[in-house]
Amino acid sequence: MSDWNCKLVCTGCGAEYDASKAAVRCEKCGETLEVPFDGRGEIRKEEPFGGTLFERYREFFPYFEKNDALNMGEGFTPLLFMPRLAEETGAGEILIKNESVNPTWSFKDRGSAAGIRRALQLGYRKVGTLSTGNMAISMAAFANRAGLKAFILVNDHIDEEKLNPIAVYDPCLIKVEGDYAKLYDESLSIGERHGIYFVNSDEPFRIEGYRTLSFEVCEQLNFEVPDFVVVPTSAGGHFRGILKGFLDFKKAGLISKIPVMVCAQAVGCATINNAYGKGLDKIERTQNPDTIAHSIENAFPPSGNAVLRCLKEYGGKTVSVTDEELLEAQRTLCRNGLFVQPGSAASYAAVRKMGQQGMLKGNERIVCVTTSTGLKYTSILSRHKLVCHNTKLEELDDFIAGL
């Protein structure tokens, strides 16, 4: 950890913890911890092409040693101008930050890359996570890259389409029967007993990794901060990390304001949005969550209370969308060239809803984050009317002429 003697700070009560030891949740109030930023940081632009995320933003990761052998090419994802989407919704400008081009095709890689570095820093040889999809794949891949053993806990009714892309990385993959909601707490104590560092959704350094999305957006927009950043939100760690990225850049004097953060959730499991709508300080567990968007389905998100505090403190918004709206958004994005998961389409679906509800003025610049690829969830394609024509070779000419 070289000369870095930083602390971890509780997002709930402000209690401080020694960062030389593993800590994720506050022992006093149970809330999630984060890494404070001292405001000193510049972008290192000497390696604009072929450089790594942790090199370019090295000063924002003062606690990590340089280690290019861990690099998987995470981050540096495109920010795409989407003029037809802007027209359709009535927004001034829509840009898509396409996270599905990361090494394991989801935003999780930014967090896993940082979480793995943290595990190595603490001297662990075993890492773990609990997930039913994107995070499991990401952790299995990054653990392999670092030569660490990965322990991946999944629920016992996970289907093969989700299980196999995890299994192919050959982690210690365990289906756990029982209350999945209790598994989060259990994983942390099991990790302590068995020397496994669990890089779950709200592990403080995973959140640090997510900041890089915001760093890139600022650079890609020449430091003109967008008006809204819309994030499909499940456990809440991604939302927190993106917000913290803008806050840390502002603290460093690189930008002068932060965007309005929009928490996009599915109506069938809008745990955070429902609590915010009711003006609550704490989330309430969603009973019987029901949505096709499994990647954003979290009945009791570990960072839920922290996201509520962020929404209040920085004036964020919440928008919930139905499964039909998610599918429609998925189709629309495909028609614009992007194939993402239904949960990832929540960001665009939320903007469309904002337009319908008169929340857009027509002069705003909106960044929608699409979190993961549609190829990981092809069983949902039966919900779309996919068309394929048939004809014989000798009739092809007439057939095309008749279309």
Ligand SMILES: [Zn+2]
């Ligand atoms: Zn606390």
